[in-house]
Amino acid sequence: MATILQGMVAGSLSKMGKAERALNASEWSGSCECVKTEYPGSDLSILDLMPHGVSKGKALENLARRLGVDRKETMAIGDNWNDVDMLEGPGKA
Numbered sequence: 001m002a003t004i005l006q007g008m009v010a011g012s013l014s015k016m017g018k019a020e021r022a023l024n025a026s027e028w029s030g031s032c033e034c035v036k037t038e039y040p041g042s043d044l045s046i047l048d049l050m051p052h053g054v055s056k057g058k059a060l061e062n063l064a065r066r067l068g069v070d071r072k073e074t075m076a077i078g079d080n081w082n083d084v085d086m087l088e089g090p091g092k093a
Contacts, residue, residue, distance in 0.1 A: 007049040013038060016045035023049070035082045048082045057085030 009019055016036070023034055035048040056078070064074050076086045 005051070006054070008046060009049075010044065010046045012043050013040065013045045016047055020047060023047075037081045046080075055085045056083055057087075057089045060086050061089060 009016065011019070016038075020034060020036060023029060023032075032049050032051055033054075035050075037046045037048075038044070056076075060074060060076055061071070064071060071089070074089075076083070076089070078084075078087050
């Protein structure tokens with residue numbers, strides 16, 4: 001089984017913009033997905049880095065299956081772009 005790693009970096013909008021461009025230009029660009037959340041009023045940007053296909057939504061789906069819980073009986077709470085697939089999935093057949 002492969003080891004799944006997740007990384008997160010945070011900083012100013014300009015620094016994280018540079019970091020995202022550097023990632024996209026690097027040899028790692030095809031190895032991971034980068035989900036960006038920005039808070040312009042606070043000059044804060046967060047980059048979540050995960051292998052392709054790894055997400056909170058997939059984790060919730062796998063956990064529900066492992067516990068024998070129907071998807072219609074799951075619920076998720078989140079407030080960021082890295083939560084979107086998790087929030088779209090619960091309660092759907």
